Amino acid sequence: MSTQALILFAHGARAASWAAPFERLRxxxxxxxxxxxxSLAYLELMEPRLPERAAALVAQGVTHLTVVPVFLGQGGHVLRDLPLMIDELRAAHPGLTVKVVEAAGENDAVLRALADYCVGAL
Incomplete structure (x- = not known):
């Protein structure tokens, strides 16, 4: 088992089919x-939620966790909810190093890939 893990953090939805592109990305x-x-973890409406997934990884020996918010923008969930969850993770698992990167849609390479897709749609 690696001591390093990556969680793709998404919002979640009531329809299970909503998760399909995130599962493909994973x-x-x-x-x-x-x-x-x-792995994937969700803010709400789907399982596993971020705290539970992180706890399971720590139980498996993970000591370094990177969280990638798979959101197009820095809305309230990324700006408010996620930092609170990360603070709680750090408090609950003091031996865990947690790194959070920018929302996927804020990244220049991701935006260029989306622009290429949009231009290709013409």
């Missing part, structure tokens, strides 16, 4: 990062 990332536990 699988693509996992294929490119052998030896790293890559």
């Amino acid at each position: 699988d693509l990332v996992a294929a490119r990062t052998p030896g790293v536990d890559v």
Whole structure:
């Protein structure tokens, strides 16, 4: 078991089909990062939630966790809810190093890929 893990953090939805693209993204990332536990966690409406997934990873020996918010923008969930959850994770698991990166939609490479897709749609 690796001591490093990556959680793709998404909002969640009532319809299970909503998660399909996130599951595909998880699988693509996992294929490119052998030896790293890559998983999904959700803010609400779906399981696992971020605190439970992080706790399970810590129980498996993970000591370094990277959280990627798979959101297009920095709305209230990324600006308010996620930092509170991360503070709670750090308090509950003092031996866990947690790194949170910018929301996926705030990243230039992601925006360029979306722009390429949109232009290609013409």
